[in-house]
Amino acid sequence: AQRVTQPEKLLSVFKGAPVELKCNYSYSGSPELFWYVQYSRQRLQLLLRHISRESIKGFTADLNKGETSFHLKKPFAQEEDSAMYYCALYSNYQLIWGAGTKLIIKP
Amino acid sequence: DVKVTQSSRYLVKRTGEKVFLECVQDMDHENMFWYRQDPGLGLRLIYFSYDVKMKEKGDIPEGYSVSREKKERFSLILESASTNQTSMYLCASSPRVSNQPQHFGDGTRLSIL
Numbered sequence A: 001a002q003r004v005t006q007p008e009k010l011l012s013v014f015k016g017a018p019v020e021l022k023c024n025y026s027y028s029g030s031p032e033l034f035w036y037v038q039y040s041r042q043r044l045q046l047l048l049r050h051i052s053r054e055s056i057k058g059f060t061a062d063l064n065k066g067e068t069s070f071h072l073k074k075p076f077a078q079e080e081d082s083a084m085y086y087c088a089l090y091s092n093y094q095l096i097w098g099a100g101t102k103l104i105i106k107p
Numbered sequence B: 001d002v003k004v005t006q007s008s009r010y011l012v013k014r015t016g017e018k019v020f021l022e023c024v025q026d027m028d029h030e031n032m033f034w035y036r037q038d039p040g041l042g043l044r045l046i047y048f049s050y051d052v053k054m055k056e057k058g059d060i061p062e063g064y065s066v067s068r069e070k071k072e073r074f075s076l077i078l079e080s081a082s083t084n085q086t087s088m089y090l091c092a093s094s095p096r097v098s099n100q101p102q103h104f105g106d107g108t109r110l111s112i113l
Helices: none
Strands: A004-005 A010-014 A017-023 A024-026 A032-038 A045-049 A071-075 A083-091 A094-097 A101-105 B005-006 B010-013 B018-027 B031-038 B041-049 B062-071 B073-078 B087-094 B108-112
Touching: A004 A083, A004 A094, A010 A017, A010 B031, A017 A101, B010 B018, B010 B087, B018 B031, B018 B087, B018 B108, B031 B062, B031 B073, B041 B062, B041 B073, B073 B087
Parallel strands: A010 A101, B010 B108
Antiparallel strands: A004 A024, A017 A071, A032 A045, A032 A083, A083 A094, A083 A101, B005 B018, B018 B073, B031 B041, B031 B087, B062 B073, B087 B108
């Protein structure tokens, strides 16, 4: 069955520390994966997608097919990174969503 | 820039009422989606539509219906609202071209008393 797992509901790190938000997926085929972010009182928006291989707001995510993972990383966290982060897998016109991780950056 | 507009930001209704949530997008997207967002559960798909008058059930369609009479508008209907439908409802749209990102509205926080 297709599934996206974000094992951490809450992640709290200090400003300037590295951040890694975990995402694991289950999918038979070549996956298309996304990270979405929702800042407080703002709409859910695309952060990055794996096929773009880009860095957005200092975040990167690498698809690891062997470990079926698509972890989101940033070397130095900033306070404005505090938000809710969702990992999503494209399948059959839909997105399959993880439960989300709330990231809190402590000053 | 894509604009997805949901008719209400906050809505309070009573148990048993018929509730309409409206969503309009201005980018001529074929696909439209309704989700509910609950803490710890992430986004759960209620219904989606890939064309006018077409609809497909998502993961949790019970107690809901939808209408897509025009391409730009996708309505979610709670036939007889119940307290367990209190939630944040998100509308999204995307082009038909496969794996394009979805664009979201601001959400409607619905409370059923």
